Each structure stands twice: as structure tokens, then as C-alpha cells.
Amino acid sequence: MTQPIEDYALIGDLMTSGLVGRDGSLDWLCLPRFDSGACFARLLGDEENGHWRLAPLDAAADEQCTRRAYADGSLVLESFWETDTGTVKVIDFMPQRDVAVAPDVIRIVEGVSGRVRMRSTLRLRFDYGHVVPWVRRSDGDRVAVAGPDSVWFRSEPPVRTWGEANSTCSQFPIAAGQRVAFVLTWHPSHEPRPAPCDPFEALDECLADWAEWTSQCRYEGPYREAVTRSLITLKALTYAPTGGIAAAATTSLPEELGGVRNWDYRYCWLRDATLTLGSLVATGFLDEARAWRAWLLRAVAGDPADLQIMYGIAGERRIPEAELPWLRGYASSAPVRVGNAAVDQLQLDVYGEVLDSLHLARSAGLAAEPHAWNIQLALLDFLEQNWRRPDEGLWEVRGPRRHFVHSKVMAWVAADRAVRALEKDPSLPGDVERWRVMRDEVHRDVCEKGYDPERNTFTQYYGSRELDAATLLIPRVGFLPADDPRVIGTVDAVREELGRSGLVRRYSTEGPSVDGLPGDEGAFLACSFWLTDALHLTGRDKEARDLFERLLSVRNDVGLLAEEYDPIAGRQLGNFPQAFSHVGLVNTALTLATGEPPAAPDEDGRPSDAPDAPDPAGR
Numbered sequence: 001m002t003q004p005i006e007d008y009a010l011i012g013d014l015m016t017s018g019l020v021g022r023d024g025s026l027d028w029l030c031l032p033r034f035d036s037g038a039c040f041a042r043l044l045g046d047e048e049n050g051h052w053r054l055a056p057l058d059a060a061a062d063e064q065c066t067r068r069a070y071a072d073g074s075l076v077l078e079s080f081w082e083t084d085t086g087t088v089k090v091i092d093f094m095p096q097r098d099v100a101v102a103p104d105v106i107r108i109v110e111g112v113s114g115r116v117r118m119r120s121t122l123r124l125r126f127d128y129g130h131v132v133p134w135v136r137r138s139d140g141d142r143v144a145v146a147g148p149d150s151v152w153f154r155s156e157p158p159v160r161t162w163g164e165a166n167s168t169c170s171q172f173p174i175a176a177g178q179r180v181a182f183v184l185t186w187h188p189s190h191e192p193r194p195a196p197c198d199p200f201e202a203l204d205e206c207l208a209d210w211a212e213w214t215s216q217c218r219y220e221g222p223y224r225e226a227v228t229r230s231l232i233t234l235k236a237l238t239y240a241p242t243g244g245i246a247a248a249a250t251t252s253l254p255e256e257l258g259g260v261r262n263w264d265y266r267y268c269w270l271r272d273a274t275l276t277l278g279s280l281v282a283t284g285f286l287d288e289a290r291a292w293r294a295w296l297l298r299a300v301a302g303d304p305a306d307l308q309i310m311y312g313i314a315g316e317r318r319i320p321e322a323e324l325p326w327l328r329g330y331a332s333s334a335p336v337r338v339g340n341a342a343v344d345q346l347q348l349d350v351y352g353e354v355l356d357s358l359h360l361a362r363s364a365g366l367a368a369e370p371h372a373w374n375i376q377l378a379l380l381d382f383l384e385q386n387w388r389r390p391d392e393g394l395w396e397v398r399g400p401r402r403h404f405v406h407s408k409v410m411a412w413v414a415a416d417r418a419v420r421a422l423e424k425d426p427s428l429p430g431d432v433e434r435w436r437v438m439r440d441e442v443h444r445d446v447c448e449k450g451y452d453p454e455r456n457t458f459t460q461y462y463g464s465r466e467l468d469a470a471t472l473l474i475p476r477v478g479f480l481p482a483d484d485p486r487v488i489g490t491v492d493a494v495r496e497e498l499g500r501s502g503l504v505r506r507y508s509t510e511g512p513s514v515d516g517l518p519g520d521e522g523a524f525l526a527c528s529f530w531l532t533d534a535l536h537l538t539g540r541d542k543e544a545r546d547l548f549e550r551l552l553s554v555r556n557d558v559g560l561l562a563e564e565y566d567p568i569a570g571r572q573l574g575n576f577p578q579a580f581s582h583v584g585l586v587n588t589a590l591t592l593a594t595g596e597p598p599a600a601p602d603e604d605g606r607p608s609d610a611p612d613a614p615d616p617a618g619r
Contacts, residue, residue: 001062002331003027005253006556006572008043009068009077010233013094013103014240017249019043019576020077020092022064024055031149031186032103034239034246034313035266039151039186041129044252044336045327049129054090054107054182056083057117057171065090070558073228074210075236076203077558086114088174095202096209099241102194105184106202111174118174120159120182123167124151128324128338132166142168143193150189156181156199218284221593226552229559230582231283234276237579239313243291244268244299245276246313248563248575254333255521255564255574262333264340265563265575267319268295269310270350271394272579273357278598279586281364293361297372300354304382307354309347309396310340319343345392346401351383352410352417356477359417373421377430380418384438387411388445393461394470395506397514403462405450406470408442413477415439443479447486456489460507466514467497468507469527472534476597482537491534501567502550503528522564522573525551529584533591541592548588561585 008019008027016036018029028043030036038044042051055063059081066087068079076093091108109118124133126149133146141154142161153168155161159180161170174180181199213235219227237246251264273296280289299311312319321341329336355376362368393404415438422432449462460468471490475482482488498505503523507514528551536544554565556572561581563574590598 004571005330005562005574005576006560007064008556008560008576009070009092009558010236010249010560010577011075011077011092011094011105012236012249013096014236014238015097015099016094016103017236018094018105019249020079022068022079023053023062024059024065024079024081024090025051025053026092026105026107027051028250029105030266031151034237034249037127037149038129039124039126039149041125041327043250044324044330045129047123048125049327050123050125052107052120052122052184054109054118054120056081056088057119058083068558070229070232071207071210073214073232074207075232076207076210080112081116083114083116086116086176087112088116088118091203093203093206095197095206096240102185102187104197104202106181106197106199108179108181108199108203109174111176111178113176115173115175118172118180120170121167122153122169122184128327128336130324130326135163135168138193144168145189148189150187150191152183152185152187152193152196154183154196156183216284219282219590219593221589223548223552223589223592226555226559227283227586227589230561230585231279231285233560233577233582234279234579234586235285235288237577238288238291242298242314243288243293243295244311244313244315245272245292245579247272247310247580248578250575251338252327252333252336253330253562253573253575256333256519257331257571257573258333259519259521260333260335261517261519261521262329262335262337263342263575264319264321264337265578266313267310267340267343268299268313270296270300270307271309271347271353272583274353274360275583275587276579277357277360277364279583279590281360281366282590282598283586286364286366289361289364290366293358293366294369296354296357297369297375300375300379304351304379307350307379307382308343309345309350310343317343342392342396342398345396346389347394347396348383348387348389348391348407349394349404349410351379352413354379355414355417356410359421362421373428373430376418380414380435383411383414384434387438387442395468398517399514402460402464402514403449404468405446405458405461406468406473408446408450409471409474409477409479412439412442412446412479415442416478446479451486455493456486457493458486458490460514464514466508467494469494469498469504469524469530470506472504472527472530475537476530476533482534483539487534488538491531491538495531498527502547503565503567504531522566522571524564525554525561525578525581526563526584529581529588532588533597536591537596545592548592551585551588 041049133144248265252262255261321339323335327336390401562572562576
């Protein structure tokens with residue numbers, strides 16, 4: 001039986017992560033990094049592709065825990081099982097670690113009342129559920145080896161294990177006050193066994209680490225619990241050695257059940273930079289903001305023509321895409337993909353997003369990197385020569401290149417942020433008048449070719465009548481003020497034409513779709529947060545708050561969001577948990593609390609000769 005995506009909870013150690021279902025099964029785990037091969041891949045296949053279930057012995061295969069929650073301000077998951085004979089708590093977590101330390105998954109069973117018999121079924125399958133390891137005993141523990149991968153499995157106090165159907169099984173009673181810990185440790189098979197950790201000390205240290213981190217949060221506004229949980233999720237998706245933030249913990253969770261829109265999101269997207277930096281800076285997490293900016297500067301260094309839209313979590317450039325035919329896909333949504341071919345696309349908006357993020361870092365007072373401004377000038381030089389080209393756009397369409405309005409708007413943002421920087425600090429090298437000319441030209445081009453005066457809305461691309469939820473960002477980035485009739489018209493048109501039960505799709509997938517793919521998709525949660533921002537900025541505060549609270553209700557029981565949501569079926573869709581969705585939640589909460597987005601420009605950056613907004617009726 002396929003569990004709904006929202007039935008999963010995240011655990012992680014700031015280098016990788018796993019997903020634990022409400023049924024007590026760890027169904028997704030990549031070791032030792034987010035983008036490594038999964039040793040549990042039941043999420044995208046079936047039980048034979050690897051999982052680890054820990055639940056009461058008498059629990060049915062599809063039975064779920066009674067309740068669960070994260071320990072306050074942490075990523076330590078506590079699941080309670082109430083049975084006829086007693087109650088137990090299962091504590092799932094991964095201790096934070098240094099890069100030289102082997103990753104551990106620790107599961108502690110704690111008796112709460114009565115007496116409950118428990119069962120553990122561990123089925124390891126390396127290489128995304130494809131390779132059955134050789135399992136043997138060693139010093140009372142189990143060790144599984146296949147090629148480069150090795151996993152040690154032990155319990156404390158020791159629990160008897162046996163082999164059954166290519167799995168390692170155990171049964172044991174647990175009474176009130178007793179605790180039994182299981183520890184799974186990965187390491188390269190050519191290296192000696194890592195020193196074992198004390199699972200109970202590791203739990204105390206993990207809770208203390210998370211408590212210390214969350215204490216830095218300076219957000220005290222409305223919806224603080226939701227904001228804090230989203231910030232913890234962003235931290236959990238951060239690859240600590242480099243500061244890179246993975247877009248999601250998974251690959252190939254579908255945007256349409258049974259469909260082909262299944263992509264690998266375990267990499268770092270440049271366009272996430274500005275929105276993520278804004279949320280980190282505004283909530284007090286300056287160390288994470290500095291680390292993200294440092295990752296960004298390393299990733300984009302080099303020839304601006306070679307700039308990619310995404311990189312590996314350590315800045316790797318090669319992310320070849322392949323399909324895994326032995327996995328049937330979540331809810332039979334095939335193919336399952338690893339890697340992402342969109343890495344080779346031309347997406348001109350990322351230049352604006354990079355320059356906007358570095359402008360934000362400078363405005364927030366982060367100490368300047370000596371080479372950062374020269375990198376920005378090089379990127380801007382390239383963009384000045386190339387912004388007129390068609391591209392694949394921020395939605396990474398796999399159809400023909402087009403002149404996407406959002407890409408042009410972000411080219412304007414790039415020039416605008418350079419002008420602002422030079423006006424504020426004339427000692428910086430650069431020709432401010434040159435960038436003013438570029439800014440003015442891009443602005444005129446977008447207003448003439450990307451705006452439909454008959455419907456009073458900006459369109460998806462030049463010459464199109466289709467709409468794009470990305471145009472909701474126009475007031476946020478300062479391209480036009482929020483009270484401009486063209487902005488208000490665009491907000492209304494997107495809401496009307498792309499709305500789905502009150503939420504918003506990215507664009508229309510009906511008829512010949514711009515993305516070149518068959519099928520449909522759900523409402524895009526980040527876009528729905530953008531609509532909330534746009535409603536607030538255009539003076540419709542009650543509607544904005546109502547929509548925000550509707551979006552909060554979409555979160556699962558532990559506060560997590562996927563990429564999309566099907567409001568008809570009431571199901572989360574797409575990769576999970578999704579950083580873009582959680583960044584949207586944080587930034588919208590900040591917008592509602594402070595009155596403006598955390599990355600809002602300090603003044604309207606329109607050119608001085610920009611035309612007034614036309615009458616919506618075209619008169």
C-alpha cells in the first residue's frame with residue numbers, strides 16, 4: 001500500500017536525510033549525502049526495494065501510529081503507539097556530525113505504560129533498492145556489505161536478530177520505563193568499522209544541538225510555530241560542509257499521481273538564493289546566510305557563460321540524468337529519475353536572482369567578500385549581451401525556448417541592483433550610467449511586449465495569452481509598485497485563470513502546454529504564497545491572511561510541505577519536504593508581520609522615463 005506523501009516525517013543530520021512513515025517504516029534514506037544512492041527506496045517502489053519498519057508486533061501492515069510530533073524545536077521525531085497491552089514511544093533521529101564521522105540512524109523504543117511486544121524488520125537494498133547486500137554477524141552485530149557500501153546494525157541492550165526473506169528481523173518486549181536502541185551506521189566498505197556511538201548520549205546531544213540552534217531565531221511575530229518548523233526544515237536540507245541547501249530530500253515524487261512529471265530535487269538551485277537569504281537574514285540566522293552566500297559565490301565562479309541553474313550540494317557541475325527501471329515509481333508514477341537534465345538549460349532569470357541575493361547580503365550588513373563584486377560585474381556583462389535571447393524560464397520547460405516575461409523582469413533586477421549598489425557606494429568600480437541604460441531598456445521591452453492591455457495583465461511570454469504565476473513577483477522585486485493598475489490586473493488575472501480551489505498553479509497545463517510534457521499537476525505551493533504576498537501588497541490584507549491560513553492547513557501533522565497540493569483529493573504532491581515551499585511560508589509570514597517582503601527593494605526602481613500605467617480598458 002502506498003502511503004500518502006504527507007504521511008512522512010523528515011529526519012536528518014545536516015548532510016543527508018530520511019523519511020519515516022506513520023506506519024513506523026523508514027522508507028527513504030540516502031547515505032552518506034542527500035544525493036547518494038538510497039539504501040531504503042520503498043518510497044519509490046515496494047518493500048523489496050528496502051525499508052526498516054519498527055512497530056508493535058501485532059500492528060497490521062498498514063496500521064499507523066496513534067500520534068507523533070517532533071520534540072520541541074528539533075528534528076527528533078517521537079511516534080506513540082497505543083495498544084491493548086500498553087503504550088510505547090519510538091524516537092527517530094540522526095545525530096549531527098562532522099564530515100569525517102560516519103552517519104548514524106538511531107531508533108529508540110521507550111516503554112510508556114504496560115508491556116508491548118515490538119518487531120523490527122530491516123531490509124537493506126543499496127543503489128536505490130537494486131542491490132541485495134551480503135549480511136553476516138560480527139562480534140554480535142550485523143554487517144551488510146555490497147560493493148562500496150557497508151552498514152553496521154546493532155542494538156543496545158542487545159536484542160536477538162535472525163535472517164528472514166533477505167531481511168534482518170527481531171522481536172522483543174518493552175515495559176514501562178525500559179528503553180531499547182537500534183543503531184544503523186554506514187561507512188565505505190573498504191574502511192574499518194567506525195567507533196560505535198552511545199545512542200542515549202547521542203539523543204541528549206542531538207536535542208541540545210537543535211535547542212541551541214533554534215534559540216537564535218529572532219522572529220516573534222504571528223505564526224511563530226509554523227515559521228520555526230519551516231526554518232528547521234531549511235536547516236535540515238542544508239549540507240553543512242558547504243552551506244548548500246538541497247531543494248528537497250527526495251527524487252521523483254510525482255507532480256501528478258501516475259504521471260511522468262517526476263524529477264530529482266536533491267541539488268541546489270541558484271534561484272532559491274534570494275528568497276532563502278531573505279528568510280535567513282530576517283529571522284536571525286546570519287551564519288547560515290553567510291554559508292549560503294559562500295556556497296553561491298563558489299558555485300558561480302568562472303566564465304559567466306557557463307553559469308548553471310543548479311549545482312550539486314558541494315558545487316558539482318555534472319548532474320547527468322538517468323532513469324531507474326527497476327523502481328515502479330511512487331503510486332506507479334514512472335519513470336524514476338536520478339540527476340537532472342535541466343542543469344544544461346539556459347534560464348536567464350538566475351543571473352538576476354544571483355545578483356539580487358548578493359545585493360540583499362550587502363544590504364543586510366554581511367561582511368563583503370573581496371571578489372564578490374567583480375563576479376557580479378562579470379555576470380552583468382554577460383547578461384547585458386544576452387538578455388534578449390529566449391530561454392527555458394524558471395519552470396525549466398522541456399519545450400521550445402521562449403521570451404519568458406519573468407526572465408526579462410529578472411534581467412531588469414540584475415541591472416537595478418547594480419545601479420543601487422553603485423549609487424550607494426560610488427567607490428565600487430562600474431559604469432552606473434551603463435546599467436541605468438540597460439535597466440531602462442529592459443523595463444520598456446517588458447512593458448511593451450510582455451503586457452496584454454486588453455486584459456490588463458502581464459503574460460507568460462512575449463506574444464502569449466497564457467499567464468504565469470511568476471509574474472506575481474513583479475511588485476516584490478520592485479519592477480512596478482504594488483498600486484500600479486497593471487500589477488493589480490495581473491494579480492486578479494492569475495488568481496482567476498490559474499486558481500484551483502483558492503490556490504494557484506504555476507501555469508496552465510491544458511491543451512498544448514508550454515512545458516512540452518503530458519499530464520497535469522497540482523497547485524504550486526510557493527506560487528500560492530506569492531499570491532498571498534501580492535494580495536497583501538495590493539491592500540487586500542484580510543484575503544491575504546485567509547489564504548495564508550489556508551496554506552498552513554495544507555501542512556502535514558508535523559508541519560511539512562511538499563512542492564504541490566491537489567486541493568480536490570486533499571493530497572500533497574511532488575518532492576518532499578520542499579525548501580521552496582518552506583521559504584515561501586517564512587517569507588509570507590514576515591510580509592504579513594512587517595508589511596513588506598524580507599527582500600523588498602528600498603524604493604521603486606523604475607526608470608525615470610517609465611510610462612504611466614495604461615487605462616485597464618485600453619482607452
